[in-house]
Amino acid sequence: MKIFNLKTLKDNGNIRLSVSIDSEELGSKELWFSTSEKYAYGLCKTRLDGFLVGLIFPAMQYGENIHLEGCVSNKLLFNLNHYVIPLLMTFSPSAKRIKITADETNSERFEGSGVGTGFSAGVDSFCTVFDHYVLEKNPDYKINSFLFLNVGSNGPGCTEKELTAARNKFYSRHSYLSEFPNELGLDLIPLDSNLHFFHPWGHQLTHSLTTISGALVMQNFYNKYYYASAGLLYLELFKFYEIYLNRDTAILDPILLPLLSTESLEFIPDGTQYNRLEKTIHITNYEPVRRYLNVCVGSQESHENCSVCSKCCRTLMTLDLIGKLDEYTHLFDIKKYKKKAELEYVCQQVARQHEDPFAQALVGLAKGKSIKLPSYPVSHVLIFLINFARASLPLALLSRIKTMLKLN
Numbered sequence: 561m562k563i564f565n566l567k568t569l570k571d572n573g574n575i576r577l578s579v580s581i582d583s584e585e586l587g588s589k590e591l592w593f594s595t596s597e598k599y600a601y602g603l604c605k606t607r608l609d610g611f612l613v614g615l616i617f618p619a620m621q622y623g624e625n626i627h628l629e630g631c632v633s634n635k636l637l638f639n640l641n642h643y644v645i646p647l648l649m650t651f652s653p654s655a656k657r658i659k660i661t662a663d664e665t666n667s668e669r670f671e672g673s674g675v676g677t678g679f680s681a682g683v684d685s686f687c688t689v690f691d692h693y694v695l696e697k698n699p700d701y702k703i704n705s706f707l708f709l710n711v712g713s714n715g716p717g718c719t720e721k722e723l724t725a726a727r728n729k730f731y732s733r734h735s736y737l738s739e740f741p742n743e744l745g746l747d748l749i750p751l752d753s754n755l756h757f758f759h760p761w762g763h764q765l766t767h768s769l770t771t772i773s774g775a776l777v778m779q780n781f782y783n784k785y786y787y788a789s790a791g792l793l794y795l796e797l798f799k800f801y802e803i804y805l806n807r808d809t810a811i812l813d814p815i816l817l818p819l820l821s822t823e824s825l826e827f828i829p830d831g832t833q834y835n836r837l838e839k840t841i842h843i844t845n846y847e848p849v850r851r852y853l854n855v856c857v858g859s860q861e862s863h864e865n866c867s868v869c870s871k872c873c874r875t876l877m878t879l880d881l882i883g884k885l886d887e888y889t890h891l892f893d894i895k896k897y898k899k900k901a902e903l904e905y906v907c908q909q910v911a912r913q914h915e916d917p918f919a920q921a922l923v924g925l926a927k928g929k930s931i932k933l934p935s936y937p938v939s940h941v942l943i944f945l946i947n948f949a950r951a952s953l954p955l956a957l958l959s960r961i962k963t964m965l966k967l968n
């Protein structure tokens with residue numbers, strides 16, 4: 561794979577930074593990032609660091625060495641060749657060992673003043689904001705900007721239709737999510753891209769790499785960037801690593817992210833000191849969370865929390881167990897959750913408590929507070945009943961079971 565022809569283009573109020581790619585597997589393609597002219601000062605126009613990190617996983621899947629016709633960070637190139645490639649081979653059995661070469665390397669520091677993180681209004685995101693914007697006393701580590709990327713989290717990008725749909729969702733989410741940064745007087749810098757076209761495996765598999773790729777493209781501005789963890793403790797990363805291998809790069813973050821740092825930009829894997837439950841409890845002490853928390857992964861077009869998807873349920877069960885459900889009635893439809901999702905979700909957590917760290921933590925919290933949950937065998941029976949009789953089991957019967965189990 562050859563990466564070359566780094567160039568910028570003005571495009572209707574935006575600045576677009578792009579490279580050409582020649583690949584045996586993909587043919588000739590273009591990879592680009594674009595932000596509004598207002599934030600063009602952040603774009604790194606002299607090195608290929610961000611493009612390289614964005615393309616390393618696809619090149620390894622295709623078994624193609626990478627040559628950069630241009631300049632790359634000396635530190636990044638060293639760490640990729642010696643450590644990141646073997647690490648990604650451990651993560652993904654289909655990843656091949658490749659070699660990366662470049663026409664030129666340098667160790668230039670861009671001296672940017674930005675301390676950034678992403679902002680999604682979710683639990684992980686708010687935890688990083690609370691700790692390193694609100695509570696952070698060290699000015700060198702205090703967040704002063706948010707970055708909002710279109711590299712896969714807004715939907716897949718394998719076809720033009722998917723790229724357009726993801727782009728529409730990106731702009732609509734950016735507009736919706738800007739309210740909170742505006743309240744703080746901080747920017748939510750939008751960075752559009754077609755990087756997700758090169759990651760047809762889905763966002764979850766490589767989100768750490770695609771996010772870091774975007775942050776590196778903005779390294780003229782950022783000197784530190786917090787990447788919020790996926791909600792597992794350090795010990796849980798070791799204990800449950802098999803669940804995440806070849807599924808979610810979050811398992812690699814504490815090792816991988818520092819290795820993707822350059823002379824200019826330091827990546828900080830943040831949040832692994834808490835599990836998801838502890839994070840949820842922690843952020844309930846931050847008032848804006850009660851107005852902006854958005855955790856939903858439901859498929860509806862609206863941004864609102866659906867109150868029945870897995871992440872809505874996890875959050876609502878936690879808030880219920882700590883007695884704070886009533887404070888979130890305007891962000892979630894509590895009646896809908898209680899009626900349509902709670903019984904099944906609670907039973908699933910009991911049934912999965914030995915193999916799922918999130919379930920284990922929720923069941924542990926209930927036990928610690930002496931809150932009665934269905935027993936392990938009863939949970940399995942109820943899940944069976946719900947799954948196989950959902951269409952015909954009268955809602956009244958489900959409601960009756962809930963009453964019997966005192967889940968209301």
Ligand SMILES: [Zn+2]
Nearest residue numbers: 856866869872
């Ligand atoms: Zn939801």
